[in-house]
Amino acid sequence: MPRIHFHQQLAELKDKLLAMAALAQQAVESAVDAYVQRDEGICQYVRENETAINAAQREVDEMAYELLAKEQPMAIDLRFILAVIKINGDLERIGDQAMSIAIRTKEMLDIPAVVLPVDIENMGDYAGRMIRASIQSLLEGDCQVAESVRDMDDEIDQMNRVARAGLTQMIQKQPEVAEQALQTIMMSRSLERIADHATNIATDVIFWIRGADVRHQLNAAID
């Protein structure tokens, strides 16, 4: 009986983490939307959403801690709870990066809009797909999906490099739009970091399932 109860609690912990993931995913989509539509209201929404993310993070952490303290789980269950704690931290950082994009977007509303050589919307979609797939791999305990997320990371690193190069050139030719270009360089970097966090989540899923520490088989991707 107590073990059944324990597994119900693990399922509940997973549900709480999925709610946290939904909030983080939502934050990224909204922040990119705010940028694309130049909408101050959506920026504000992302900032308010942050409070909900922080509350959700605390709930997940507290439940994980209680399960560790009271149930003294072993092997795969222990690895699952440790993975949840780490994934929870990555989701919170995804939320932070989304907020950073929203804050930059709001700052850009005060200066003229210019056409910039960067497709933030496409990068946002790509990062969003990576988050979704990483969460799917967690839901289904699917290492193959998790591996596919890790494979996706190179592409967005490349998008970020190309964006940065193009925007730097633009700054040199048209210094009057330096502020706009700089802000989007930082946004592109935020989206690349969001993709890194999705990659971390996928890696934690693999650790949970296989018990192997795969973290440093990946080359650390720093642009």
Place this chain on the structure above:
Amino acid sequence: MPRIHFHQQLAELKDKLLAMAALAQQAVESAVDAYVQRDEGICQYVRENETAINAAQREVDEMAYELLAKEQPMAIDLRFILAVIKINGDLERIGDQAMSIAIRTKEMLDIPAVVLPVDIENMGDYAGRMIRASIQSLLEGDCQVAESVRDMDDEIDQMNRVARAGLTQMIQKQPEVAEQALQTIMMSRSLERIADHATNIATDVIFWIRGADVRHQLNAAID
């Protein structure tokens, strides 16, 4: 008897984490030195140091996981091990940011040196002091020292904002040095992120000692 053995293992875990902290601290100092001295050899050293940091991180994580699995610790010991896991992650990210600074420094060696309105050395010293104090608070279990680290964070956020504003202005006036200015904007941001990680470490120390979740009493500092 087994509890004595367990406390020896906890002490060993702490020692391993301190070794990890020393490597991360070393990485930051070296990366800033490499920038100040424009020294390619030091850049290379920081990159090689990264492998040692990753190995140290894995060792800490594995030992923490084994202690959780075999010893089923309670209350303050459990909180200590969870704090170690989180602090370990922050130290690894400090190492990543140091490597990012070293990579940018190396890229800057290929372009002319210019005088820039940013004191990377001073910011590096300040961030280094924050790391040191956060580790000291861990060593001594001292919440007051941990609180002092959290108080230091605003100052480096401000340094980063000032640096970014000055460098953006410079780009607008002298677009021919945009590349140099951009790289240092990113370095300043890396140092500010390193300080954030030191603040996270201090927060985890407080969680370990007091058992309180103090994380979101802080305003999230995003520039």
